[in-house]
Amino acid sequence: MANMTLKEWVQKLDDAGLLNRITDETRVDELPQIMEDNPSQAVLVENVKDCQVPFLSNAYATEEMFTLALGCTAEELPAEIARRKKAPRDTVTVQTSPLKDNVITGDDLDLAMLPWFCHHEHDGHAFINDCNVVSRNLGTGLLDTGEYRLQWRKRNETGISLSNPSRNTRLNIQAYVDAGREMPVACVIGGTPHLKLSQMYTVEGYDDWQVLGGLLGEPVELVKCETNDLMVPASADIVLEGRMMVSEGPVHDEGPYGEYMVTYGGGLQHMWRIVWDCITHRNGAIYEYASIAGLHPGRSDMVDMTFTLAADIYDALKSAAIDVVDLYLPPDAVSQIAYLKIRPHRAGDANNALALMLTCSRQMVPKIAYVFDDDVDIRDPGDVSWAFGLRFNPEQGTLILPRQNVNFLDPSLTTSEPPFFISKIGFDCTKPTVGDLSRFDRAVVVPPAVVPDDLTILDTDQLTDALEKFIRQAPRAWREVVAEFAGHPYPALYHAFGRLRDRLGRREEDSPTFPYRFIDTGSE
Ligand SMILES: Cc1cc2nc3c(=O)[nH]c(=O)nc-3n(C[C@H](O)[C@H](O)[C@H](O)COP(=O)(O)O)c2cc1C
Numbered sequence: 001m002a003n004m005t006l007k008e009w010v011q012k013l014d015d016a017g018l019l020n021r022i023t024d025e026t027r028v029d030e031l032p033q034i035m036e037d038n039p040s041q042a043v044l045v046e047n048v049k050d051c052q053v054p055f056l057s058n059a060y061a062t063e064e065m066f067t068l069a070l071g072c073t074a075e076e077l078p079a080e081i082a083r084r085k086k087a088p089r090d091t092v093t094v095q096t097s098p099l100k101d102n103v104i105t106g107d108d109l110d111l112a113m114l115p116w117f118c119h120h121e122h123d124g125h126a127f128i129n130d131c132n133v134v135s136r137n138l139g140t141g142l143l144d145t146g147e148y149r150l151q152w153r154k155r156n157e158t159g160i161s162l163s164n165p166s167r168n169t170r171l172n173i174q175a176y177v178d179a180g181r182e183m184p185v186a187c188v189i190g191g192t193p194h195l196k197l198s199q200m201y202t203v204e205g206y207d208d209w210q211v212l213g214g215l216l217g218e219p220v221e222l223v224k225c226e227t228n229d230l231m232v233p234a235s236a237d238i239v240l241e242g243r244m245m246v247s248e249g250p251v252h253d254e255g256p257y258g259e260y261m262v263t264y265g266g267g268l269q270h271m272w273r274i275v276w277d278c279i280t281h282r283n284g285a286i287y288e289y290a291s292i293a294g295l296h297p298g299r300s301d302m303v304d305m306t307f308t309l310a311a312d313i314y315d316a317l318k319s320a321a322i323d324v325v326d327l328y329l330p331p332d333a334v335s336q337i338a339y340l341k342i343r344p345h346r347a348g349d350a351n352n353a354l355a356l357m358l359t360c361s362r363q364m365v366p367k368i369a370y371v372f373d374d375d376v377d378i379r380d381p382g383d384v385s386w387a388f389g390l391r392f393n394p395e396q397g398t399l400i401l402p403r404q405n406v407n408f409l410d411p412s413l414t415t416s417e418p419p420f421f422i423s424k425i426g427f428d429c430t431k432p433t434v435g436d437l438s439r440f441d442r443a444v445v446v447p448p449a450v451v452p453d454d455l456t457i458l459d460t461d462q463l464t465d466a467l468e469k470f471i472r473q474a475p476r477a478w479r480e481v482v483a484e485f486a487g488h489p490y491p492a493l494y495h496a497f498g499r500l501r502d503r504l505g506r507r508e509e510d511s512p513t514f515p516y517r518f519i520d521t522g523s524e
Contacts, residue, residue, distance in 0.1 A: 001188075002145065002221060002222055002231060002234070002235060002299025002463055003192075003216060003218065003220055003234070003235040004102075004192050004216075004235065005237070006056070006190050006191060006192065006235075006237050006286050006288060007237075007284070007286060008370050008512070009059065009069075009192045009193075010042070010044060010059070010177050010286065011057065011070075011421060013042045013059060013065065013068070013070065014033055016068055016413045017066060018040075018041055018042055018062075018068070018176060018395065019021055019041060019042045019043075019044060020038050020041045020042070020043050020044070021043065021044050021046065022034065022045045022046065022080065023046050023047060024047065024048050024050065025047050025188045026045045026047065026048055026055075027046045027048075027053065028048060028050070028115045028116065028117040028222045029117055029118070031045065031055060031057070031085055031115065031117050031137050031341070032056075032118075032119050032120075032294075033119065033127055033472075034301075035057050035058055035294070036126040036294050036295060036296070038063075039058070039061070039139045039295075039296035039299035039300075039474070040061075040062055040299055040458040041058060042056065042057070042058045042059040042065070043055075043056070043058055044056050044286070045059050047256070048115050049235075050115040051113070051114070051115045051288040052114075052155060053113065053114060053115070053281075053285055053286065053289075054067055054286050054287065054289065055284050055287055055289060056289070057117050057286060057290070057301065058291050058299070058300070058301060059193075059292045059301070059302050060192075060196050060301055060303070060456065061188075061291060061299050061301050061303060061496055062299050062303065063077070063303070063307075063331070064237055064305075065193060066193055066197075066304070066307055067278060069192060069194060070084070070194075070304070072248060072262040072505060073136065074379075075326055076313075077307055078311045078313070078314035079309070079310060079311075079314055079326050080311040081197060081215075081307060081310070081311035082171075082311040082314045082315045082318075084199050084210060084214050084215045084217065085192040085198070085203060085215065085311065086203070086214070087195070087221045088203055088206040088210035088211050088213060088214045089210060089211060089213030089214055089216075089217075089218065090213070090218070091111065091123050091209050091213060091219055091220050091222045091231070092220070092221050092472050093221075093222050093223070093231070094221050094222070094223050094234050095223070095224045095474040096223060096234075097221070097234035097235070097238060097282075098282040098283065098319070099146060099232070099234060099235075099236050099280050099282050100226075100280055101277075101280075101281065101282045101283045102222070102279075102280060102281050102282075102283065102287055103226055103278065103280050103281040104281075105226075105277060105278045105279075106189055106276065109155070109276065109277070109278065110155045110156075111152070111154050111155055111158065111276065113279070113281075114138060114151055114189075114238075115287060115289070117126070119257070119258060119259065119292070119293075120258030120264075120293055120294075121258075122253070122254075122256055122258070122264050123256065123257045123258060124151065124255050124257065124268065125151050125152050125258050126151070126152045126191065127149045127150055127152065127158075127161075127257055128149065128150050128289065128294060129147075129186075129289055129290040129301075130147070130150040130151075130190045130191075130288045130289050130290040130301070131145055131147060131149060131150050131187045131189060131240075131318070131392060132145045132146070132185040132187065132188040132189075132191065132195060132199050132230060133145065133146055133147070133148045133150075133160065133185055133186075133187050134185060134187070134208075134230050134231075134379060135168050135169050135172045135174045135184070135185050135244070136172065136184070136229075136230065136420065137168070137172050137175070138170075138172070138175035138176065138179060139175060140319075141202070142205075142206070142207040142437060143207040143208060143209060143230065143231060143370075144168040144169060144172060144207065144208050145188070145195075145198070145209075146167055146168060146199055146201045146210040147196070147199050147290070148160050148161050148162055148169065149257065150187065150274065151251075151254055151255070151257070153219070153273065154322045156271075156275060156276045157270050157273060157274065157275055157276065157309075158274050158276070159246065159252055159254040159272070159273060159274070160254075160271055160272055160274055161255065161257070161269075161271065162250075162252060162267055162271055162272065162406065163265070164407070165272070165407070166362065166364075168202055168288075168407075172382055173244065173246045173444065174274070175459075176244075176246045177246050177247065177371075178340065180247070181246075182243040182244060182246055182247060183239075183243065183244040183246045184225075184228035184229070184230055184241075184242075184243060184244075184247060184378070185230070185237065185242055185244050185274060185315050185479070186225050186228070186230040186232050186239055186240065186241050187240040187241075187242070187244075188232050188233060188236045188238075188239050189236075189237065189238040189239070189287060189288060190236075190238065190286065190287065190289075191233070191235075191236065191288070191306065192216075192293075192327035194212060194215040194216045195212055195215075196301075196304040197215050197304055197307065198211045198212035198214075198215045200304060200305065200308040200363070201308065202362070204466070209222055209231065209233070210259070212233070215233045218239075220233055220276055221233065221234040221235065222234060225239070225241045225280075226241060226278050226280060227241045227277045227278045227402065228233060228241055228243075229284035236282075236285050237282055237285040237287075237288070238279065238280070238281040238282075238285050238287060239280050239281070240276050240279055240280070241260075241274050241276065241277055241278040241279075241280070241434055242274050242276035242277050242278075242410075243274065243275050243277065244272050244274045245271075245272060245273045246272060248272070248273060250270050250271050250272050250273070251270055251280060251283045252271055252272065252273045253268055253269070253270060254269045254271040255267065255269045255271075255486050256267075256268060256269075256270055258292060258293035258294070259409050260292055260293065260297065260300070260302035260305065260334055260409075260412065261293075261297075261332070261334050261336075261407075261409050262293045262294070262297045263409065263411045265409045266408065266409065266416075270281070276483040278373040279373055290523075291300075291304065296311050296332075297331075297332055298330070298331030298332035298333075298334070299331065299336050299445075303331050305334075305335050305363060306331050306334070308363070308439070309327050309329060309335050309338075309363055309365060309366070310327055310328075310338070312360055312361040312362075312363070313338060313340075313356070313360055313361065314325065314327055315360075315502065316356040316357075316360035316434070317340070317353055317356055317357070318353055320356055322342055322346070322349055322351070322352065323342055323343040323345055323349070323352075324340065324341075324342055324355045325342060325343060325374045326340075326341040326342040326378055326379075327340050327341070327378075328340075328341075328378045328379050330381075333366075333368075335365040336365055336367045336410075337365045337366055337367075337368045337369075337370075338368075338369045338370070338460060339358050339369075339370050339372065339378040339384060340353055340357060340369070340370065340371045340372065340378070341348055341371075341378045342371060342372075342373070342374065342375055342386065342430070343371050343373075343374050344373070344430055344433055346433070347433050347434075349428045349430075350371040350428040350431075351399055351426070351428060353369075354369050354371055354399045354426025354427075354428060355399065355401065355426070357371075357426065358401055358404065358424040358426055359401065359404065359424075359426075361416070363404040363407070364406055364407050366424075367410070367412075367422065367423070367424050367425070368425055368426075368427075369424075369425075369426040369427070369428055370384070370388065370426070370427045371426070371427070371429060372384070372387050372391075372429045373387075373391070373427055373430045373431055374431075375442070380410060386427050387429050388427065391429045391431060391440065392427050392429045392441075393428065393430065396428070397429065398425065398426070398427065398428075399426035399427075399428070400423055400424070400425050400426075401406065401423065401424045401425075402423045403421045403422075403423070403456075404421055404424045405420075405421060406420055406421055406422040408420045408464055410422065429495075433437075437513065438512035441512055446479055446482075447488075449482060449486030450483075450486060451486045451487035452486075452487065457487070457488060457489070458488055459492060459498050460492045460494070460495050460499075463485065463488060463493055463495040463496035464499050464500065465466065465488070465494075465502060466485070467481065467485070467493075467496050467497060468498075468500055468518075469498065470484055471500070471504070471516055471518060475515035475516060475517040476513075476515050476516055477514070477515045478516070478518075479513070479517070481493075481497070503519060503520055504516045504517065504518060504519065505517060505518075510524060
């Protein structure tokens with residue numbers, strides 16, 4: 001069965017009302033504002049001036065798009081991604097595919113066929129940013145993919161943003177340097193949200209296309225590149241094939257660019273150069289670009305990082321037998337903040353959970369974690385503020401982990417030179433697990449009482465007798481009285497109560513409702 005194409009994904013977005021199709025001729029310099037103006041919708045610009053392909057962006061920018069792709073609810077996303085990433089599928093090789101409709105090499109090859117534009121004010125140059133870069137691990141032979149933006153150099157050359165030393169692609173480079181060979185690479189441009197998720201993962205013993213199969217729930221069909229032995233999805237729209245000039249080392253200036261943290265990251269950097277030898281693309285190919293930074297970082301094509309991080313955390317918590325009720329990473333915090341809702345069963349559950357949340361992911365985030373009880377809606381900022389303000393005890397509830405790995409893009413780092421590390425902090429906002437916890441009860445509003453259909457209205461004398469009988473049966477909280485006598489005129493009920501009031505008392509030990517009881521005879 002052929003895998004979903006980008007065109008099919010666009011159709012799915014359209015059917016779900018999540019696509020803004022723009023048919024007017026549009027200049028490349030207009031594209032950043034179009035992305036900014038459509039944070040909750042994908043944009044398909046069908047006619048880009050001077051450009052050979054339509055432009056698609058924001059096509060995996062919201063939680064709704066990921067739930068659409070995976071067929072689950074927002075609450076189920078972390079568990080669903082965690083489950084699928086652990087079920088890699090063998091791949092299938094096909095001899096050819098529509099990806100080979102056009103094979104462009106030599107002097108015909110010109111990267112300017114794609115739309116290039118200046119995205120952020122301080123960007124060093126234009127870049128393409130939905131580039132799933134494929135390389136081979138020379139040791140295991142397995143293929144790896146990672147999304148890396150590629151900055152324009154010339155018609156057949158780009159740079160690559162590979163600043164993080166723990167990225168697999170960067171680790172693969174060293175083996176080629178040692179072997180004295182340039183590193184063959186392929187760049188799969190665009191794809192369905194499943195690809196964005198799979199490229200974030202490393203599953204030991206499997207290549208990333210097998211992991212993609214797990215995410216898709218079906219084997220991925222692969223086709224060989226024209227100019228090297230790398231394999232790419234047959235469903236792809238556009239693939240670049242080239243060589244990373246690893247022998248030259250990271251010497252070419254690169255960046256800065258607006259980053260997913262909505263800053264300019266490491267400023268001017270020095271990276272490798274890639275020479276592109278071949279472009280293959282299907283007829284009618286769509287060029288996909290990942291929106292990044294701007295005014296809506298939580299609704300840009302970088303949010304897949306948040307969802308894969310949530311799945312990592314979910315997995316770690318489950319391994320530690322934490323009773324997870326919900327896990328939510330507010331997208332605008334760009335993976336730096338995580339909220340967890342649990343049912344604590346042991347006194348250390350909340351603190352254990354915080355330590356795991358802060359340390360378990362290879363993406364080295366989040367920096368800040370919170371744990372709440374299961375009566376808190378962690379997707380409601382108001383409820384989160386309330387519970388943090390009221391249930392958090394700074395002295396007992398703060399966990400600080402010093403000298404932790406950190407994404408060096410974090411602008412709160414105080415050094416621009418290695419070693420990079422940072423303190424991480426966790427806030428335990430759960431109630432204690434023992435003792436009288438009634439002080440934490442929420443004062444919630446009483447719902448309207450249910451009035452019986454056959455109610456006979458009593459006068460004050462009759463109500464006094466009935467109320468006395470009711471309280472003598474058992475001590476009664478005021479709410480129980482109101483419910484029992486629902487529908488009677490409230491002045492009569494309040495006057496009846498007033499007649500009995502001097503003979504009624506309450507005991508401190510009857511927390512939390514302190515019911516009324518008769519103090520002349522007792523009413524037990
Ligand atoms: C749209 C998108 C663009 C990204 N661009 C970069 C980038 O330019 N540089 C980088 O170091 N990481 C970038 N990332 C994060 C990496 O893709 C991510 O860490 C991935 O796991 C790396 O894969 P690898 O370790 O298999 O090489 C990007 C992620 C996304 C979703």
